[in-house]
Amino acid sequence: MNAAVLLAGGTGTRAGSDIPKQYIKLSDHMMLTRSAAVLLESGHTDCMYIVAEDRWRDPIIKDIKEAGLPAEKIRGFADPGKNRQLSIKNALVMIVSDMDGKPGEDDTVFIHDAARPFLSEELVNSCYKALSGHDGVMPVLPVKDTVYLSSDGKRIDSLLDRSKVYSGQAPELFLLKKYHHANVSLPEEKILKINGSAECAVMDGMDVVMIPGDEKNFKVTTEEDMKKCRMIMEKGFA
Numbered sequence: 001m002n003a004a005v006l007l008a009g010g011t012g013t014r015a016g017s018d019i020p021k022q023y024i025k026l027s028d029h030m031m032l033t034r035s036a037a038v039l040l041e042s043g044h045t046d047c048m049y050i051v052a053e054d055r056w057r058d059p060i061i062k063d064i065k066e067a068g069l070p071a072e073k074i075r076g077f078a079d080p081g082k083n084r085q086l087s088i089k090n091a092l093v094m095i096v097s098d099m100d101g102k103p104g105e106d107d108t109v110f111i112h113d114a115a116r117p118f119l120s121e122e123l124v125n126s127c128y129k130a131l132s133g134h135d136g137v138m139p140v141l142p143v144k145d146t147v148y149l150s151s152d153g154k155r156i157d158s159l160l161d162r163s164k165v166y167s168g169q170a171p172e173l174f175l176l177k178k179y180h181h182a183n184v185s186l187p188e189e190k191i192l193k194i195n196g197s198a199e200c201a202v203m204d205g206m207d208v209v210m211i212p213g214d215e216k217n218f219k220v221t222t223e224e225d226m227k228k229c230r231m232i233m234e235k236g237f238a
Contacts, residue, residue: 001046001099001107002128003176004039005091008032008060008114009051009080021220022114023056026233030063031220032114038121039112040069044128047075049095050114051087085194089183096180103177111197112171115220117229119171123214127173135206136174138198139213140166169213172197178206 008022022032032050039045052060057077064071075098078091088111096103108131112119123139130137147160174197182204183191194200198208220229 001104001176002044002110003075003095003108004045004048004110004112005078005088005095006032006036006039006048006050006112006114007084007087007091007170008056009053009087010084010115021226023059024226026117026229029067030060031117031229032060033063033067033069034117035112035114035119036064037067037069038119038124039110040064040071040073042121042124044124045073045110048073049076049078049091050074051078051080051091053080082188083192083194085183085191085197085200086188088197089191092176092180092183095176103180105175105177107176108173109176109179110171110173113219116170116217117220118214118216118218118232120214120217123171123217126211127171130209130211131173131175134209135178136172136198136201136208138172138208138210139169139217140210141169141213141215143167166210167213168196168198169217170197170219174201174206174208178204182206 010020010022023030026034036048040048050060061071061074076094078094081087081090092109095109127137143162143165147162147165148156149158149160151157179201182200185204186200201208218225220226
């Protein structure tokens, strides 16, 4: 079984709206609905779980149905956690519980952010293709700027080798059984320090392979990101 998790529990409003950015309407539908569309229509996705506060759950289902997407693939909603990784953990626990606590060795979980509305079918396919022989897949982008290390945030300690530094993107794809173990085996205080989905997988000894990311698959965080997002939608670039 291939499960997908869509993270929509954030409450940030830095994108210039009085509601969380993932629920802002882009054209006729929520940003979340656009983010979910490729996954819900993908032949890879057997089911989807969405992390969202209770008050948004009915509007999400309504918007997804109005967009003509297969809402029947949505199996449930998980509660948001104190950070992104705890939200993921909540979804993983729900998925495994729905499987009677017995995920198979080949079952997978695909994790995506609702605030990344330009996920492509090509990137989804690339993730699943690259998983063979590995425990996880993460799209990455090369770092273009010169990168420095500073221990105090004031003075430069050293120059990092840019050719060995990458920026990770969502989505991420993992073998469900192993990734569930990597998350539930960590105490909450450690998960609160995790910034990237692959971090706990690497900590647990999982083999996570990198594949080329997609610059169009950016995360909408700030008001400038939202302007860029609307421009792309209006001009039909994606």
